[in-house]
Amino acid sequence: xxxxxxxxxxxxxxxxxxxxxxxxxxxxxxxxxxxxxxxxxxxxxxxxxxxxxxxxxxxxxxxxxxxxxxxxxxxxxxxxxxxxxxxxxxxxxxxxxxxxxxxxxxxxxxxxxxxxxxxxxxxxxxxxxxxxxxxxxxxxxxxxxxxxxxxxxxxxxxxxxxxxxxxxxxxxxxxxxxxxxxxxxxxxxxxxxxxxxxxxxxxxxxxxxxxxxxxxxxxxxxxxxxxxxxxxxxxxxxxxxxxxxxxxxxxxxxxxxxxxxxxxxxxxxxxxxxxxxxxxxxxxxxxxxxxxxxxxxxxxxxxxxxxxxxxxxxxxxxxxxxxxxxxxxxxxxxxxxxxxxxxxxxxxx
Amino acid sequence: xxxxxxxxxxxxxxxxxxxxxxxxxxxxxxxxxxxxxxxxxxxxxxxxxxxxxxxxxxxxxxxxxxxxxxxxxxxxxxxxxxxxxxxxxxxxxxxxxxxxxxxxxxxxxxxxxxxxxxxxxxxxxxxxxxxxxxxxxxxxxxxxxxxxxxxxxxxxxxxxxxxxxxxxxxxxxxxxxxxxxxxxxxxxxxxxxxxxxxxxxxxxxxxxxxxxxxxxxxxxxxxxxxxxxxxxxxxxxxxxxxxxxxxxxxxxxxxxxxxxxxxxxxxxxxxxxxxxxxxxxxxxxxxxxx
Numbered sequence: 001x002x003x004x005x006x007x008x009x010x011x012x013x014x015x016x017x018x019x020x021x022x023x024x025x026x027x028x029x030x031x032x033x034x035x036x037x038x039x040x041x042x043x044x045x046x047x048x049x050x051x052x053x054x055x056x057x058x059x060x061x062x063x064x065x066x067x068x069x070x071x072x073x074x075x076x077x078x079x080x081x082x083x084x085x086x087x088x089x090x091x092x093x094x095x096x097x098x099x100x101x102x103x104x105x106x107x108x109x110x111x112x113x114x115x116x117x118x119x120x121x122x123x124x125x126x127x128x129x130x131x132x133x134x135x136x137x138x139x140x141x142x143x144x145x146x147x148x149x150x151x152x153x154x155x156x157x158x159x160x161x162x163x164x165x166x167x168x169x170x171x172x173x174x175x176x177x178x179x180x181x182x183x184x185x186x187x188x189x190x191x192x193x194x195x196x197x198x199x200x201x202x203x204x205x206x207x208x209x210x211x212x213x214x215x216x217x218x219x220x221x222x223x224x225x226x227x228x229x230x231x232x233x234x235x236x237x238x239x240x241x242x243x244x245x246x247x248x249x250x251x252x253x254x255x256x257x258x259x260x261x262x263x264x265x266x267x268x269x270x271x272x273x274x275x276x277x278x279x280x281x282x283x284x285x286x287x288x289x290x291x292x293x294x295x296x297x298x299x300x301x302x303x304x305x306x307x308x309x310x311x312x313x314x315x316x317x318x319x320x321x322x323x324x325x326x327x328x329x330x331x332x333x334x335x336x337x338x339x340x341x342x343x344x345x346x347x348x349x
Numbered sequence: 350x351x352x353x354x355x356x357x358x359x360x361x362x363x364x365x366x367x368x369x370x371x372x373x374x375x376x377x378x379x380x381x382x383x384x385x386x387x388x389x390x391x392x393x394x395x396x397x398x399x400x401x402x403x404x405x406x407x408x409x410x411x412x413x414x415x416x417x418x419x420x421x422x423x424x425x426x427x428x429x430x431x432x433x434x435x436x437x438x439x440x441x442x443x444x445x446x447x448x449x450x451x452x453x454x455x456x457x458x459x460x461x462x463x464x465x466x467x468x469x470x471x472x473x474x475x476x477x478x479x480x481x482x483x484x485x486x487x488x489x490x491x492x493x494x495x496x497x498x499x500x501x502x503x504x505x506x507x508x509x510x511x512x513x514x515x516x517x518x519x520x521x522x523x524x525x526x527x528x529x530x531x532x533x534x535x536x537x538x539x540x541x542x543x544x545x546x547x548x549x550x551x552x553x554x555x556x557x558x559x560x561x562x563x564x565x566x567x568x569x570x571x572x573x574x575x576x577x578x579x580x581x582x583x584x585x586x587x588x589x590x591x592x593x594x595x596x597x598x599x600x601x602x603x604x605x606x607x608x609x610x611x612x613x614x615x616x617x618x619x620x621x622x623x624x625x626x627x628x629x630x631x632x633x634x635x636x637x638x639x
Contacts, residue, residue, distance in 0.1 A: 118442075304450075306454070
C-alpha cells in the first residue's frame, strides 16, 4: 500500500505540466523540488542519525559552485605563483563532480564533527558553512565573489540515437528535477531499510547499546554524512544549472533554516516528511506573496516552526499516519493504540 | 611596531564587548544547557534600543545604556517564560530548534519594524581621537572599553558574591541537588536567561554606536559568542573573558596581516580548531561532566 501511494504521488507530480501552464508556478515547483531534494538529504542526517546539521547549505552551495565552475572553466591563482587553469567541461560532468566533491566535504565534516556531538556538532556545521561562504565571497579570482557566476550553461544530456538534448525549458527542467528527486528518494529509502539504516537508527535510539552489539559509530555516521552531502551537492548542481547564476548568498544560513523547517514540519525520520514539508514551505511563499511582506512571512515561518515543535513534535506525516492507524484499529476492534516512539519508528520507516 | 600596538588597542576595545557576549552565552549554555540562538537577536535589540532612546525619545546617551540593559533583561525573561519553561526536560535538539524559530521570527520582526537600512547613533564624544604617541583611540571606544569592563566586574561579583550567584553556581553543578537544598531552580533558570540576555543587549548597545545598526548585525555576534564559549569552556566565566580577548586579537591580527575579508572567518576557524584539538575548551577546569 505504501508503494502504491508512492507510485500514485510520482504519477501525480509527473502529470502536473499537462494541466499547469503558468510559468511562474512551474518555476516555483522546480525550485521547490530542488529544495526538497536538499531537505531529503538533511532528513537522512537529522531524522535517521539524530545529528542536527545546521551547515547543510554548505554542501548544496559547494555542489552549485563545483558544477558551475566545471562547466564555465576558470583561471585562478594559487599561492607560490602556481595557477589553476580549467577549460569548460560539459555540465553533466559538473553534476557528477558536484556529488563527489560535496560528498568528500561531507566526509571531512563528518570525520571532524562526529568526535563532538549535540550542541558542538551544530556549531561546527554552522561554522563550516560560514567559512565556505566567506571563501566564496573573498576568493574573487575563482568565484567572482559578490559579482556572482553568471551564464552557467544548462545541463545537456546525451540521448542514444537522438543526439544531445539541452534542458533549457521549464518543462524539461521540471522532469529533470523530478527524476533526481525520485532517485534520491528511492536511494534514501533503500538505505534506511538496509542493515546500515538499522545501524543508524540503533545509534540514534541508544548509542551505548548499539556500540555494544558491534555497530561502528564513526563509520556509520561518516557514511551517512557522505551520502547526505552528496545528495545535497546534486541538488546544488541542479540549482546552479537551472537558475544559471549563483553568488555567495546561496550559503546564507536562512537557506539551511528553510530546509530544517521543511523537515521538521513534514516530520523528521519519515521518508515522506521532507516532501510534504517541502511542498508546503516551497509553495506557501507563492500564495502569501500578494498578502504578506517577505519579512512578515519569515516571522510567520519562525512561529510555525515553534508551534509545530510544541504541537506536532513528530511532524505532519507521522501525526496523520498515527491518527489514521488509530481509527483503523478502532474499527477493527484491535487494540494496538499505545504507540511508543520505537513502534512508531518501525511503523513509518 | 606601532601598527601592532594599534591592533592591541583595538583588540582591548573589541575584546571587552566580546567578553560580555561570551559571558552571557556561557551562563545560559552552562547552567540551562540551552543553545541560545536568540543571543544575537538580543545583541541587535540592545543596539536598536540605544538608537530609539537616543534619537526618537531624545534621552541622554549615558542613560540609554542602562535602559538597553533593562530592556534586554525583560525580553530575555519573556523568552524564557514563554518558550523555554514549557520545554523543560525535552531534549536539547528540540529546544535548539525552538530557539532557531524564535531567532528567525524576531530578526524578521526587527527587519519589518526598522527596515534594512543601516542606522547610526550619534554620540556625545568628540570626533578627534585620543593620541598616545604612536597609537590613537577614539573617546567613544575608550568609553566602550570602560563600560564593558565595569559590566564584567559587576557580573563577576553577582555570580561570586551574592546569594543569587551562589544558587546559580549550585544549579550549574547539579540542579537536582540544588533543588533539594531549597533553590528555586525555575527562578534560577529565568534569572540566568535574563542576565545573559541583558549582557548581550549591553554588548549591542555598546558596539552599535561604534559601527552601524542593522537587523542582521546579531548573526555574526551570535557565532562569535559561540566561538568564545567553546574557547573558554562551557559555563566558565573567566574562560569567556579570556576567550573574548583571544577572539578579538585573532580578528585584529587576521584582518591586519592576512586579509580584512577574512576578519569574520577567525571566529569560525577558532571554533573548528578548538573542537578538533581540545574540545573541552582551553580552560577546562570547571567543566561539568555528563
